[in-house]
Amino acid sequence: MTSRIDCFSRSYGEARSRFLEAATRRGLQVGSHVLPRPGADGETLAMDLAVLGPAAAQALLIVSSGCHGIEGYAGSGAQVALLLDNELEAAARERGVAVLFIHALNPHGFSWGSRVTEDNVDLNRNFIDFSRTRPVNPDYERIAPLLVPRQWPPPAMNTLRLAAFVARYGMRALQAAVSGGQYVDPDGLFFGGHAPTWSNLALRRALREFGAGRARIAWIDVHTGLGRRGGSERILAARHDAATVARARAWWGSAVTSTQDDTSLSPALHGQM
Ligand SMILES: [Zn+2]
Known part of the structure; x- marks a missing residue:
């Protein structure tokens, strides 16, 4: 053994x-x-x-x-x-x-x-239909210069402006803006790609x-x-109609969370596998 x-x-x-x-x-x-x-x-x-x-x-x-x-x-x-x-x-x-x-x-x-x-692609944002209009993430675009600053280390003002975003919209909004996925900047964070x-x-x-x-x-x-150290979460990453959620909970237990109804530590994402 x-x-x-x-x-x-x-x-x-x-x-x-x-x-x-x-x-x-x-x-x-x-x-x-x-x-x-x-x-x-x-x-x-x-x-x-x-x-x-x-x-x-x-x-x-x-x-x-x-x-x-x-x-x-x-x-x-x-x-x-x-x-x-x-x-x-x-x-x-x-x-x-x-x-x-x-x-x-x-x-x-x-x-x-x-x-x-x-190619700097977040694989779990890359599964969209590239023949259609890409998902948009306006909050990411707003704070992108703060997240990927031209100057390193970034000036203190950078941190302060991010703190101001959090103070105004909340930590959850920052997390959604950063990790939700973006399809505009190939050098940016959580880039979903321009193709598979x-x-x-x-x-x-x-x-x-x-x-x-x-x-x-x-x-x-x-x-x-994601989440606390040593903790775990079963996140449903699939269609989120009632039947699918019910089946996932039947298979994996009632503790299954969803990114679509705010039960998960993860915000809603685009282009998951
Ligand atoms: Zn991951």
Whole structure:
């Protein structure tokens, strides 16, 4: 039995090795989408995929990590632990559920210690229909010069003006302005992109390959960095009609929160996966 602590890594390269090793130990084949860019240590960057359990199962559980690059450490550790978990494998077999592990959705950010992709895109804002009018975030545009100041370190006035925004509109409004997503400045924060980015296209290929023909698909995408240290939240990121919310709560428990009705620590977002 591998200790849970041994499932966690200190670099993307180490995390990838552990994932590949755990999948191999389980006898699984790993498919890889390689990003043609070097990692921070010169290592190969890839989105890796492995399926546990009956391949032709009608039900598929997806567990993915590293949507926001550097947040991949937690998700990767959980994936390695699950791959090594005999009880999970037995339960999947018994219930007829296949489990698809997607390791490092955004391998560039994972390796380089960044939240965003190689083209400064927030992957979890990149899933909009780019043939249509982009979502707008006027509050972001208003405070963008304060968030990404030309001068570094920024002058004290910068901080004061941000504090004034908070005093007037509240912390929640600042969080929504910053993290809601914006589609105007490729050098700015939480940029949703001008087109589907590499990770978006690779993920779509993976979902077509492994998701097609399933009767039911559930998906857990592991993130970090929101809320209190050590706390956790199950955030519904899907259609928000009553039936979907009710089904999510039936599957994942009544504690499931939503970004659409103010029950989540996260504000409403555009372009989620
Ligand atoms: Zn995240």
